[in-house]
Amino acid sequence: xxxxxLHLPTLSVQEGDNSIINCAYSNSASDYFIxxxxxxxxxxxxxxxxxxxxxxxxxxRVTVLLNKTVKHLSLQIAATxxxxxxxxxxxxxxxxxxxLIFGKGxxxxxxx
Amino acid sequence: KAGVTxxxxxxxxxxxxxVTLSCSPISGHRSxxxxxxxxxxxxxxxxEYFSETQRNKGNFPGRFSGRQFSNSRSxxxxxxxxxGDSALYLCASNPSGQGxxxxxxxxxTRLTVL
Numbered sequence: 001x002x003x004x005x006l007h008l009p010t011l012s013v014q015e016g017d018n019s020i021i022n023c024a025y026s027n028s029a030s031d032y033f034i035x036x037x038x039x040x041x042x043x044x045x046x047x048x049x050x051x052x053x054x055x056x057x058x059x060x061r062v063t064v065l066l067n068k069t070v071k072h073l074s075l076q077i078a079a080t081x082x083x084x085x086x087x088x089x090x091x092x093x094x095x096x097x098x099x100l101i102f103g104k105g106x107x108x109x110x111x112x
Numbered sequence: 113k114a115g116v117t118x119x120x121x122x123x124x125x126x127x128x129x130x131v132t133l134s135c136s137p138i139s140g141h142r143s144x145x146x147x148x149x150x151x152x153x154x155x156x157x158x159x160e161y162f163s164e165t166q167r168n169k170g171n172f173p174g175r176f177s178g179r180q181f182s183n184s185r186s187x188x189x190x191x192x193x194x195x196g197d198s199a200l201y202l203c204a205s206n207p208s209g210q211g212x213x214x215x216x217x218x219x220x221t222r223l224t225v226l
Contacts, residue, residue, distance in 0.1 A: 032212055032213070034214065036217075041219070042219055042220075043116070043202050043204075043217030043218050043219045043220050044155070044202070044215075044217045045217070046214050046215075046216070049214060089154075089155065091155075093212030094157075094212060096168070097210070097211070097212045098160065098167065098168040098210075098211040098212060099145065099157040099160060099168055099170065099211045099212060100157065100211070100212055100215065101157070102147075102154055102155035102156075103154065104154040105154060
Protein backbone atom coordinates (compact mmCIF):
# COMPACT_ATOMS: atom_id res chain seq x y z
CA UNK A 1 0.00 0.00 0.00
CA UNK A 2 0.94 3.63 -0.10
CA UNK A 3 2.80 4.90 2.93
CA UNK A 4 5.28 7.53 3.84
CA UNK A 5 7.42 7.21 6.92
CA LEU A 6 10.08 9.06 8.82
CA HIS A 7 13.15 7.48 10.34
CA LEU A 8 13.13 9.31 13.67
CA PRO A 9 10.23 10.71 15.65
CA THR A 10 12.43 13.29 17.41
CA LEU A 11 15.59 15.22 16.65
CA SER A 12 17.42 17.54 19.03
CA VAL A 13 20.06 19.98 17.81
CA GLN A 14 21.95 23.00 19.04
CA GLU A 15 21.30 26.43 17.61
CA GLY A 16 23.54 27.04 14.64
CA ASP A 17 23.91 23.37 13.75
CA ASN A 18 22.66 21.93 10.50
CA SER A 19 19.65 19.62 10.81
CA ILE A 20 18.78 16.69 8.61
CA ILE A 21 15.34 15.14 8.73
CA ASN A 22 14.82 11.93 6.82
CA CYS A 23 11.84 10.31 5.21
CA ALA A 24 11.33 7.00 3.43
CA TYR A 25 8.52 6.47 0.96
CA SER A 26 7.12 3.28 -0.48
CA ASN A 27 5.58 4.21 -3.85
CA SER A 28 8.32 4.18 -6.46
CA ALA A 29 5.93 5.82 -8.94
CA SER A 30 5.41 8.94 -6.80
CA ASP A 31 6.27 12.04 -8.77
CA TYR A 32 5.76 14.78 -6.21
CA PHE A 33 7.06 15.28 -2.67
CA ILE A 34 6.61 18.08 -0.19
CA UNK A 35 7.79 19.11 3.25
CA UNK A 36 5.65 20.89 5.81
CA UNK A 37 6.41 22.46 9.17
CA UNK A 38 3.79 22.52 11.89
CA UNK A 39 4.14 24.66 14.97
CA UNK A 40 2.08 24.09 18.07
CA UNK A 41 -1.50 25.26 17.60
CA UNK A 42 -1.10 25.97 13.90
CA UNK A 43 -1.77 24.22 10.65
CA UNK A 44 1.05 22.80 8.53
CA UNK A 45 3.08 25.40 6.67
CA UNK A 46 4.72 24.73 3.30
CA UNK A 47 8.51 24.58 3.33
CA UNK A 48 9.64 23.19 0.00
CA UNK A 49 8.60 20.68 -2.63
CA UNK A 50 10.31 18.63 -5.32
CA UNK A 51 9.27 16.65 -8.36
CA UNK A 52 10.69 13.26 -9.21
CA UNK A 53 12.62 14.61 -12.20
CA UNK A 54 14.90 16.45 -9.77
CA UNK A 55 17.41 15.20 -7.19
CA UNK A 56 17.85 18.39 -5.23
CA UNK A 57 16.11 21.66 -4.67
CA UNK A 58 17.16 24.58 -2.52
CA UNK A 59 15.21 27.23 -0.74
CA UNK A 60 16.07 29.77 1.90
CA ARG A 61 18.19 27.82 4.44
CA VAL A 62 16.53 24.58 3.36
CA THR A 63 17.46 21.89 0.86
CA VAL A 64 15.44 18.86 -0.13
CA LEU A 65 17.23 15.82 -1.51
CA LEU A 66 15.47 13.02 -3.33
CA ASN A 67 17.07 9.62 -3.83
CA LYS A 68 14.73 7.62 -6.01
CA THR A 69 16.98 4.55 -6.00
CA VAL A 70 16.39 3.92 -2.31
CA LYS A 71 13.11 5.87 -2.10
CA HIS A 72 14.47 8.35 0.39
CA LEU A 73 13.74 12.01 0.93
CA SER A 74 15.56 14.36 3.26
CA LEU A 75 15.20 17.93 4.44
CA GLN A 76 18.32 19.83 5.40
CA ILE A 77 18.03 22.99 7.46
CA ALA A 78 21.14 25.14 7.61
CA ALA A 79 22.10 27.10 10.72
CA THR A 80 19.10 25.86 12.69
CA UNK A 81 17.40 28.48 14.84
CA UNK A 82 15.07 28.17 17.85
CA UNK A 83 12.23 29.30 15.60
CA UNK A 84 12.74 26.14 13.56
CA UNK A 85 11.47 24.04 16.47
CA UNK A 86 8.35 22.32 15.18
CA UNK A 87 7.04 19.05 13.79
CA UNK A 88 8.19 18.37 10.24
CA UNK A 89 6.17 16.22 7.86
CA UNK A 90 7.06 14.81 4.51
CA UNK A 91 4.29 13.94 2.08
CA UNK A 92 4.00 12.38 -1.33
CA UNK A 93 1.36 12.40 -4.01
CA UNK A 94 -0.88 9.35 -3.92
CA UNK A 95 -0.95 7.02 -6.91
CA UNK A 96 -3.85 8.85 -8.52
CA UNK A 97 -2.21 12.23 -7.95
CA UNK A 98 -5.32 13.46 -6.19
CA UNK A 99 -4.16 13.86 -2.60
CA LEU A 100 -1.12 14.01 -0.35
CA ILE A 101 -0.06 11.10 1.84
CA PHE A 102 1.69 12.32 4.97
CA GLY A 103 4.31 10.68 7.11
CA LYS A 104 3.95 10.71 10.87
CA GLY A 105 6.30 13.59 11.53
CA UNK A 106 9.61 14.37 13.20
CA UNK A 107 9.71 16.75 16.14
CA UNK A 108 12.71 19.06 15.86
CA UNK A 109 13.88 20.66 19.09
CA UNK A 110 16.47 23.43 18.89
CA UNK A 111 18.28 24.47 22.04
CA UNK A 112 20.21 27.69 22.39
CA LYS B 113 -4.39 37.83 0.91
CA ALA B 114 -6.09 36.36 3.93
CA GLY B 115 -5.19 32.77 4.69
CA VAL B 116 -7.45 29.78 5.05
CA THR B 117 -9.86 30.29 7.92
CA UNK B 118 -11.67 27.62 9.89
CA UNK B 119 -14.49 27.91 12.38
CA UNK B 120 -14.92 27.09 15.13
CA UNK B 121 -11.37 26.64 16.40
CA UNK B 122 -12.43 24.40 19.28
CA UNK B 123 -15.44 22.19 19.75
CA UNK B 124 -16.57 19.77 22.43
CA UNK B 125 -19.29 17.25 21.66
CA UNK B 126 -20.61 14.04 23.18
CA UNK B 127 -20.87 10.63 21.57
CA UNK B 128 -23.80 10.26 19.21
CA UNK B 129 -24.03 13.95 18.37
CA UNK B 130 -23.20 15.43 15.01
CA VAL B 131 -20.95 18.33 14.15
CA THR B 132 -20.39 20.73 11.26
CA LEU B 133 -17.07 22.41 10.63
CA SER B 134 -16.55 25.33 8.28
CA CYS B 135 -13.68 26.38 6.04
CA SER B 136 -13.11 29.48 3.93
CA PRO B 137 -10.30 29.01 1.40
CA ILE B 138 -7.89 31.64 0.19
CA SER B 139 -9.60 33.96 -2.26
CA GLY B 140 -9.39 32.53 -5.76
CA HIS B 141 -8.68 28.98 -4.64
CA ARG B 142 -11.34 26.62 -5.90
CA SER B 143 -10.01 23.37 -4.48
CA UNK B 144 -10.59 22.55 -0.82
CA UNK B 145 -9.31 19.43 0.92
CA UNK B 146 -9.97 18.15 4.41
CA UNK B 147 -7.57 16.18 6.58
CA UNK B 148 -7.89 14.56 9.98
CA UNK B 149 -4.87 14.73 12.29
CA UNK B 150 -4.49 12.46 15.30
CA UNK B 151 -1.39 11.50 17.33
CA UNK B 152 -1.76 7.86 16.36
CA UNK B 153 -2.62 8.07 12.67
CA UNK B 154 -1.05 11.39 11.74
CA UNK B 155 -2.53 13.41 8.89
CA UNK B 156 -5.08 11.48 6.85
CA UNK B 157 -6.92 12.67 3.77
CA UNK B 158 -10.70 12.87 4.11
CA UNK B 159 -11.96 14.37 0.85
CA GLU B 160 -11.44 17.08 -1.71
CA TYR B 161 -13.90 19.41 -3.37
CA PHE B 162 -13.57 21.41 -6.53
CA SER B 163 -16.28 23.60 -8.05
CA GLU B 164 -18.88 22.26 -5.61
CA THR B 165 -18.13 18.63 -6.54
CA GLN B 166 -16.45 16.01 -4.42
CA ARG B 167 -13.62 14.77 -6.60
CA ASN B 168 -11.76 12.51 -4.24
CA LYS B 169 -12.45 10.70 -1.02
CA GLY B 170 -10.19 9.04 1.50
CA ASN B 171 -10.82 5.88 3.44
CA PHE B 172 -13.28 7.14 6.04
CA PRO B 173 -16.76 5.87 6.91
CA GLY B 174 -19.87 7.45 5.50
CA ARG B 175 -20.43 9.33 8.75
CA PHE B 176 -17.93 11.82 7.37
CA SER B 177 -19.35 14.01 4.64
CA GLY B 178 -18.81 17.41 3.18
CA ARG B 179 -19.94 19.95 0.69
CA GLN B 180 -18.70 23.01 -1.11
CA PHE B 181 -20.62 26.15 -1.94
CA SER B 182 -20.48 28.32 -5.02
CA ASN B 183 -18.14 30.77 -3.27
CA SER B 184 -15.72 27.83 -2.63
CA ARG B 185 -16.40 27.81 1.10
CA SER B 186 -16.65 24.27 2.39
CA UNK B 187 -18.20 22.45 5.30
CA UNK B 188 -17.64 19.00 6.64
CA UNK B 189 -20.07 17.09 8.79
CA UNK B 190 -19.54 14.16 11.10
CA UNK B 191 -22.63 12.33 12.28
CA UNK B 192 -23.03 9.94 15.20
CA UNK B 193 -19.78 11.02 16.77
CA UNK B 194 -17.48 8.42 18.31
CA UNK B 195 -14.69 8.92 20.82
CA GLY B 196 -12.17 8.11 18.09
CA ASP B 197 -13.31 11.12 16.07
CA SER B 198 -11.49 13.38 18.50
CA ALA B 199 -8.88 15.04 16.33
CA LEU B 200 -7.64 18.19 14.70
CA TYR B 201 -9.52 18.71 11.45
CA LEU B 202 -7.55 20.65 8.90
CA CYS B 203 -8.81 22.34 5.81
CA ALA B 204 -6.48 23.17 2.94
CA SER B 205 -6.94 25.03 -0.30
CA ASN B 206 -4.81 25.26 -3.40
CA PRO B 207 -4.88 27.41 -6.52
CA SER B 208 -3.98 24.75 -9.04
CA GLY B 209 -6.99 22.54 -8.54
CA GLN B 210 -4.67 19.55 -8.18
CA GLY B 211 -5.07 17.58 -4.98
CA UNK B 212 -1.46 16.43 -4.97
CA UNK B 213 0.18 19.83 -4.95
CA UNK B 214 1.07 22.57 -2.49
CA UNK B 215 -1.78 22.86 -0.06
CA UNK B 216 -2.35 25.96 2.06
CA UNK B 217 -3.61 24.84 5.44
CA UNK B 218 -5.83 26.59 7.92
CA UNK B 219 -5.23 26.47 11.68
CA UNK B 220 -7.66 23.60 12.14
CA THR B 221 -10.66 22.85 14.31
CA ARG B 222 -9.89 20.88 17.45
CA LEU B 223 -12.79 18.49 18.05
CA THR B 224 -13.08 16.69 21.35
CA VAL B 225 -15.70 13.94 21.71
CA LEU B 226 -16.63 13.01 25.27
